[in-house]
Amino acid sequence: MDEYDKLLDRARSQVPEDAFKRSGERFQVPDVQLMVQGNRSIWQNFQEIINVLNRPGREVLKFVSGQLGTAGIMEGSQALFNGKFTAELLDELVNRYIDSYVICPVCTRPDTEIHKESGVYLLVCSACGARTAIRPV
Numbered sequence: 114m115d116e117y118d119k120l121l122d123r124a125r126s127q128v129p130e131d132a133f134k135r136s137g138e139r140f141q142v143p144d145v146q147l148m149v150q151g152n153r154s155i156w157q158n159f160q161e162i163i164n165v166l167n168r169p170g171r172e173v174l175k176f177v178s179g180q181l182g183t184a185g186i187m188e189g190s191q192a193l194f195n196g197k198f199t200a201e202l203l204d205e206l207v208n209r210y211i212d213s214y215v216i217c218p219v220c221t222r223p224d225t226e227i228h229k230e231s232g233v234y235l236l237v238c239s240a241c242g243a244r245t246a247i248r249p250v
Contacts (some may be wrong), residue, residue: 116185119224123160123250124249127192134149140165140222140223141165142162142165142166142207142211143158143162143165144200144204145158145162145200145203145204145207146158147198147199147200147203149167149198151194152196152197153194154190154193154194154196154197154198155192155193155194155197156191156192156193156194156203157191158188158192159173159174159190159191160189160190161190161191166198166210166211166215166223167171167215167223167226168215168227170187170192171187172250173207173210174186174187174192174216175250176195176206176210176214176250177192177203177206177207177210179250180196180206180209181196181198181202181206182226183195183196203250209215211223213247213248214227214247214250216234217231217235217236217238217240217245218243218245219238219241219243219245220238220241220243222240222242224238224239224242225238225239226236226239227247233246234246234247234248234249235247
């Protein structure tokens with residue numbers, strides 16, 4: 114038993130003290146790059162952001178379009194919206210989406226997937242195993 118305690122102490126000494134406090138450190142979402150042309154707003158780094166979020170582009174586009182109250186389409190790696198919007202507004206909407214549909218409410222890690230079971234949408238966390246009911250996008 115003493116050998117086990119020694120090995121456990123050695124293992125604990127090698128783990129950084131703040132290892133569990135840095136849960137979202139690797140999860141860095143870039144700022145929205147937006148360009149306004151006439152009466153259209155072009156989200157230039159849309160593909161890059163949905164890759165970081167690990168979510169389908171149409172799902173994120175549907176959420177943002179609904180929040181903006183306008184039509185939006187994906188065109189290549191960009192998203193186009195009817196209307197003039199600011200990058201700050203879209204950043205805020207991306208953060209809302211992340212809080213509702215990406216970050217696990219139990220362990221606050223971004224390692225989640227959305228599953229539909231028996232007509233209910235669940236946010237399933239692969240880090241802690243939590244299953245949380247969410248509203249459909």
